[in-house]
Amino acid sequence: CxxxxxxAILPLRIGELVRPLLISRKSNISFSSCFGILxxxxxxxxxIIIFLFFIAMIFTDSQISLLEPAPLLLMLVIFGxxxxxxxxxxxxxxxxxxxxxxxxxxxxxxxxxxxFRDILTGxxxxxxxxxxxxxxxxxFIVWLSAALxxxxxxxxxxxxxxxxxx
Numbered sequence: 001c002x003x004x005x006x007x008a009i010l011p012l013r014i015g016e017l018v019r020p021l022l023i024s025r026k027s028n029i030s031f032s033s034c035f036g037i038l039x040x041x042x043x044x045x046x047x048i049i050i051f052l053f054f055i056a057m058i059f060t061d062s063q064i065s066l067l068e069p070a071p072l073l074l075m076l077v078i079f080g081x082x083x084x085x086x087x088x089x090x091x092x093x094x095x096x097x098x099x100x101x102x103x104x105x106x107x108x109x110x111x112x113x114x115x116f117r118d119i120l121t122g123x124x125x126x127x128x129x130x131x132x133x134x135x136x137x138x139x140f141i142v143w144l145s146a147a148l149x150x151x152x153x154x155x156x157x158x159x160x161x162x163x164x165x166x
Contacts, residue, residue, distance in 0.1 A: 006018035006019075016038060017035075017038075019034075019038070020034030020035045020037070020038050021034075030118045030121075031118075032114075032115045032117075032118030032119050032121075033118045033119070033121040035118075035119060036118065036119035036120065036121060036123050037123075039119065039123075040123060040135070041135075041139070043079075043083065044135055044136065044139040045139060045143070046079075047139075048136075048139045048140050048143050049143065051140075052143060052144075052147070083123075090120060093116075093120075094113070094116070097112070097113065097116055098113070101113070
């Protein structure tokens with residue numbers, strides 16, 4: 001609740017950082033790990049929005065060809081492969097990170113590596129198939145609820161939408 005309230009009040013979606021900050025202060029979890037979970041949430045949001053976009057295109061009289069979003073779908077696949085490789089090939093990801101940080105002083109390199117490890121710890125939540133399916137389902141429900149809210153409230157402002165356009 002606090003994260004959503006802070007996002008509504010603070011500019012530039014700075015409120016997104018409030019929830020990981022509060023969780024890290026109240027628990028024994030580092031801010032970076034909590035931030036990793038936030039990144040995962042935004043990745044799931046992105047995937048579900050793209051999925052709902054394709055579903056809406058199939059069921060509406062869209063003038064957009066299904067071939068036009070192909071670059072977006074390709075980007076989604078590449079992004080998914082990148083996340084998969086970071087999650088399941090951590091050693092390789094750390095080697096790439098280490099090589100890319102060589103021009104930084106040693107102490108800064110170590111701090112960045114620690115933050116990266118902590119963020120990956122937050123990513124572990126989706127490496128378990130049960131948590132992955134739960135997160136996917138709940139994200140889908142959240143976005144479906146948002147569409148339903150728009151579908152119900154927009155007519156009160158004189159804007160009539162079909163459910164798919166909401």
